[in-house]
Amino acid sequence: MDRTELADFLRRRRARLDPSDVGLTAGARRRTPGLRREEVAQLTGMSTDYYTRLEQARGSRPSRQMLSALARALRLSEDERDHLFHLAGEEPPRETQGSSLHVRPGLLMVLDRLYDAPAQVMSDWGEVLAQNAMAVALAGEAEPGRNIIHRYFTDPRTRELFPPEDREEHARTHAAQLRAVLAARPQDPGPAGLVAELLDRSAEFAALWEQHEVAVRRSAVKRFVHPVVGLLELDCEVLAVPGQGQVLVVHSARPGTEAHERLALLRVVGLQDLTVSR
Numbered sequence: 001m002d003r004t005e006l007a008d009f010l011r012r013r014r015a016r017l018d019p020s021d022v023g024l025t026a027g028a029r030r031r032t033p034g035l036r037r038e039e040v041a042q043l044t045g046m047s048t049d050y051y052t053r054l055e056q057a058r059g060s061r062p063s064r065q066m067l068s069a070l071a072r073a074l075r076l077s078e079d080e081r082d083h084l085f086h087l088a089g090e091e092p093p094r095e096t097q098g099s100s101l102h103v104r105p106g107l108l109m110v111l112d113r114l115y116d117a118p119a120q121v122m123s124d125w126g127e128v129l130a131q132n133a134m135a136v137a138l139a140g141e142a143e144p145g146r147n148i149i150h151r152y153f154t155d156p157r158t159r160e161l162f163p164p165e166d167r168e169e170h171a172r173t174h175a176a177q178l179r180a181v182l183a184a185r186p187q188d189p190g191p192a193g194l195v196a197e198l199l200d201r202s203a204e205f206a207a208l209w210e211q212h213e214v215a216v217r218r219s220a221v222k223r224f225v226h227p228v229v230g231l232l233e234l235d236c237e238v239l240a241v242p243g244q245g246q247v248l249v250v251h252s253a254r255p256g257t258e259a260h261e262r263l264a265l266l267r268v269v270g271l272q273d274l275t276v277s278r
Contacts, residue, residue, distance in 0.1 A: 001089035003057040009087060010055050013074040014040055021075065022112060043073035045141075062088055068101065072130055075105040100244045101190075103129050107241065107248065116267055118234075118251040121241075124217070125181045125191035126150065126174070129246065137266050138224060138232075138251070149174045150194060153202040163223050163231070175208035176215035183214070185245070217247060228269050229262040 015034035022035065022043060041051040046066060053059035062070065067088055071081040081102055082092035093101060103121050111119055111132050118135040122128055126149035131141065139161055151158045152174055159167050178198075181191045198205040217238050224232045234251040241247060253259040 001061045002087050003059070006084075006087040007055050007057040009084065010040075010070070010074070013076065013080070014055075017075060020112075021109065022073065040070075040073055044069040061090075064090055064093075068093070072103055072108065075108055077105065078102055100246065101127060101129060103246070104241075104244075107246075111248070114250060116264075119249065121246055121248055122148070123190065124240075124245050124247055125178060125188075125194060127190070134267060135251075137269070138226065147194060149178060150198065153198050153205045161224055163225055166223055171204060172208055172213060173215060173217070175205060175211075176213040177217050179209070179212065180214045180216050181245075188245075222251070226262075226266060229266045231259075232262055232266070233257075233259045234263070 014037070015032070017035050018033075019035060019039065022039075037052050037055065038048045041048040044051070044066065046069070050059060054062065064085075067085055067090060068081075070076075071084055074080075076084060085092040101123060107121060108130055111121060111130055114132055114134070116134065118132070118138040120128055120131040120135045126147045128146045128148060148158070152170065159170075162170055178191060178195055181188075182195055185191065195209070199209060219238055220236050222234055222236045224234065226232060232253070234253055237250045237252070239248040239250070253263045
């Protein structure tokens with residue numbers, strides 16, 4: 001690990017970004033250009049103290065998950081991401097057969113502009129790669145490496161986000177989506193490993209897998225149960241990212257509906273909660 005070069009690279013990449021580039025408000029006038037250290041820490045889910053030590057060439061080696069989070073927060077290109085990994089003494093991720101866990105800076109910019117609609121970038125096999133603030137307000141913040149399909153079948157709390165009568169259909173859709181992805185990319189270790197683990201850990205998933213249903217995630221109407229604003233019936237648009245094995249998922253409510261009013265309330269309440277917690 002080259003701490004000195006890593007520190008310099010992080011400082012320079014941070015200085016080239018404006019808060020608006022990453023979906024943050026500028027706030028009070030800034031004495032120096034770029035993001036503040038605490039803002040980078042917020043975007044990556046690490047402590048400000050740890051990030052500061054990285055920029056001061058005093059930090060311990062970041063994990064691979066944290067390096068990926070830094071690459072997204074600093075809007076690094078794939079070449080810059082690989083450079084970041086090399087400086088930290090790690091081999092960069094090698095994507096296989098079109099499955100990429102790196103989100104392009106341009107796509108992250110689109111995500112940040114969707115300030116009034118919950119949106120997130122995911123791999124087609126369920127890895128949450130990036131969220132906007134509204135997605136966090138709706139469903140909670142995803143820790144690095146979180147896979148929504150894995151959690152749906154292994155963590156009962158995940159299902160509380162949906163009405164009880166909808167949960168069986170969500171399970172079937174998740175299994176059918178994984179079946180389609182695995183058939184398209186049988187050598188991709190990500191979805192193959194997820195299927196193997198779920199077959200071992202979840203009898204429900206194993207039973208659904210035996211049915212051999214296949215479905216690619218597409219646009220739909222989804223219902224969410226939020227603890228503050230209540231039931232939200234939202235239009236879910238799924239936009240594929242060509243050649244990346246990724247999708248941009250955007251939820252919206254039709255104007256004039258009760259869900260539209262509740263989504264507006266969620267923006268106020270949810271973003272206030274984020275401000276307080278951070």
